[in-house]
Amino acid sequence: MFDLSTRSVLVTGGSKGIGRGIATVFARAGANVAVSARSSDETSSVAAELDQLGSGNVIGVRLDVSDPGSCADAVRIVVDAFGGLDVLCANAGIFPEARLDSMTPEQLSEVLDINVKGTVYSVQACLDPLTASGRGRVVLTSSITGPVTGYPGWSHYGASKAAQLGFMRTAAIELAPRRVTVNAILPGNILTEGLVDMGEEYIAGMARSIPLGTLGSPIDIGHLAAFLASDEAAYITGQAIVVDGGQVLPESPEAVNP
Ligand code: NAP
Numbered sequence: 001m002f003d004l005s006t007r008s009v010l011v012t013g014g015s016k017g018i019g020r021g022i023a024t025v026f027a028r029a030g031a032n033v034a035v036s037a038r039s040s041d042e043t044s045s046v047a048a049e050l051d052q053l054g055s056g057n058v059i060g061v062r063l064d065v066s067d068p069g070s071c072a073d074a075v076r077i078v079v080d081a082f083g084g085l086d087v088l089c090a091n092a093g094i095f096p097e098a099r100l101d102s103m104t105p106e107q108l109s110e111v112l113d114i115n116v117k118g119t120v121y122s123v124q125a126c127l128d129p130l131t132a133s134g135r136g137r138v139v140l141t142s143s144i145t146g147p148v149t150g151y152p153g154w155s156h157y158g159a160s161k162a163a164q165l166g167f168m169r170t171a172a173i174e175l176a177p178r179r180v181t182v183n184a185i186l187p188g189n190i191l192t193e194g195l196v197d198m199g200e201e202y203i204a205g206m207a208r209s210i211p212l213g214t215l216g217s218p219i220d221i222g223h224l225a226a227f228l229a230s231d232e233a234a235y236i237t238g239q240a241i242v243v244d245g246g247q248v249l250p251e252s253p254e255a256v257n258p
Contacts, residue, residue, distance in 0.1 A: 002230035005030035005055060008082035009229065010075070012065050012122050013092030015042040017192030018141055021218020022089050022225045023050055023058070029226060030055040034078040036063035037092065057082070065092045065118030071125035078129075085129035087229045090122045091141040093160075095194065097153040108156050115160035120167060123182075127175075136180035137229045138171070140164050141221070144186050147240060148248050161186075165240050172238030181237035183228050188244025191215040211246030211256055 009026045013019035014035035026033045027050040035047045035058065043060030051058040059081055063074035079085055093115045098107045123138055130136030145151055146158030147165050165184055172182040189195065189206045195215070196203070207214055224243055227233055242248060250256045 002029070002226060002232055004226060004229060007086045007229060008032040008034075008078070008084055009087040009089065010034045010036060010061075010078050010085055010126065011089040011091055012036050012063060012118070013141075014089075015039060015046050015060075017194050018187060018190055018218045018221045019089070019091040020046060021190075021220075022091060022139075022141075022222040024053065025219060025222030025226045026087075026229075027051070027053040027056065027058050031087075032056040032082045033058045034061045034074075034081070035059070036061040036074055038062065038064050063092075063122075065090075065122045066113040068121045068125065071121045075125045075129065084133055085126055086133040086135060087137045087139065088122060088126045088130065089139045089141070089225055090119050091139075092118055092122070093141060095154060095157045098156060099153050100155055103156060111156045111160050112163075115157070116163045116167070119164050123171060127178075127180075130175075130180045131178040134179055135231070135234065136175070136178065137233075138175070138180065138182040139225045139228050140168055140182070140184040142168075142184040142186050142240065144188050144242060144244055144248055147186055148242065168240070169238050176237060181228070181234070183233075183236060183238065184240045185221055185224050185228075186240055186242045186244070187216060187221050188242070188247040189215045190218060190221060192218060206247075209247060209250070209253060209256060210244070211249060214245065216243060216245055 015037035047060035143161040146161035
């Protein structure tokens with residue numbers, strides 16, 4: 001539907017889950033894609049698989065978003081490989097459980113360092129090439145958790161995902177003169193490796209609370225990222241878009257299965 005074949009895309013946290021789904025959609029569309037994460041082995045093997053999907057090149061790049069130097073190094077590698085960068089999908093994030101009564105300063109810092117500072121550092125590292133692109137795009141992966149909903153054990157995570165939206169609104173204004181748009185996707189419960197770790201009971205309970213009856217797939221998020229990266233979405237900026245199968249709509253569990 002959209003022509004993304006001339007785009008170069010960096011996906012942080014692209015080795016697994018939602019990031020891998022986003023990278024898959026761009027690779028299928030013929031974009032050049034850099035799959036990045038902390039594990040070099042995983043980024044290399046995922047890149048080799050995705051490279052088979054489309055006409056563009058897919059490479060793996062090691063990147064720790066909580067380290068500004070690592071972000072700068074990775075972006076340099078991507079720009080050297082592709083000759084520029086048009087799209088940053090700032091997707092890397094973690095969601096370890098910690099209740100307020102036992103959360104340590106270290107647990108809080110880790111979530112904020114990766115989810116909040118990591119978002120800011122990765123966008124900062126991409127500013128020059130995104131500006132040079134003339135059609136630069138930043139697509140953040142936030143969440144319904146924090147901006148819209150709450151869930152016991154994830155107060156620090158919810159704060160981090162809401163913080164991404166606060167960042168986005170001012171970044172969208174600051175970057176508009178550079179023709180760089182900044183938008184956020186708010187996934188509901190998406191069946192990823194990270195979520196599988198939460199256990200079958202959690203997943204079954206979540207599915208029952210979703211009007212469309214199932215968890216989403218990483219590809220569902222990739223499709224919105226692809227749209228936001230397209231020429232057709234050039235006039236959309238500073239927006240937070242929920243992709244959740246209707247999960248945030250019911251007033252009570254009875255509203256889903258009346
Ligand atoms: P996942 O399956 O656990 O994958 C996380 C990815 O991020 C991996 O590639 C991981 O690779 C990478 N990563 C983690 N820390 C990193 C760091 N410091 N620097 C660079 N890469 C890092 O998680 P997911 O479920 O796909 O979640 C991805 C994003 O979607 C997160 O921002 C999350 O908050 C958001 N989200 C997920 C859901 C859901 O239902 N799954 C719902 C709403 C929002 P390495 O460990 O090798 O670095």
